[in-house]
Amino acid sequence: MELKLSYSTKKKSDKVCELKQKVAKKYASLILLSGISCLLGVYALLYNTRYISYATAVFENRNLQSAIKTFDLIILVGFAATLFILYISLDILKKDKKNYDEHRKDLIKTINSEFCTCVDFCNCKEEYIKFMEEKGIDLIFL
Numbered sequence: 001m002e003l004k005l006s007y008s009t010k011k012k013s014d015k016v017c018e019l020k021q022k023v024a025k026k027y028a029s030l031i032l033l034s035g036i037s038c039l040l041g042v043y044a045l046l047y048n049t050r051y052i053s054y055a056t057a058v059f060e061n062r063n064l065q066s067a068i069k070t071f072d073l074i075i076l077v078g079f080a081a082t083l084f085i086l087y088i089s090l091d092i093l094k095k096d097k098k099n100y101d102e103h104r105k106d107l108i109k110t111i112n113s114e115f116c117t118c119v120d121f122c123n124c125k126e127e128y129i130k131f132m133e134e135k136g137i138d139l140i141f142l
């Protein structure tokens with residue numbers, strides 16, 4: 001981008017872009033984690049009768065030892081862990097999104113007051129808004 005942006009605009013643009021990337025990355029990992037969580041959940045659901053038999057064995061004080069039991073229990077613990085991480089990550093993502101949006105709105109205010117260092121009439125701002133739009137950052141709507 002060869003626009004003569006003011007220092008504050010440049011700084012704030014960089015920050016908004018950085019936050020945008022951060023949110024996008026977290027969102028992607030959240031999708032991945034949801035996928036893993038779903039798979040583990042489906043597994044536990046498919047073999048729910050085995051889980052029930054483990055539970056009744058514990059209840060009746062019987063010792064049910066098998067290799068598959070260990071595996072099943074690991075899956076169940078993994079499922080619970082992914083749910084827990086998802087819960088926490090969603091909260092963090094919400095905060096990051098809010099932070100991003102605040103910076104984006106601040107940038108909109110900035111570009112309306114002190115945008116570029118051009119002396120004459122120019123269309124830097126138009127170009128800039130389009131450029132940012134390509135990056136997925138909307139600077140038109142508050």
Ligand SMILES: [Zn+2]
Binds near residue numbers: 117123
């Ligand atoms: Zn300009």
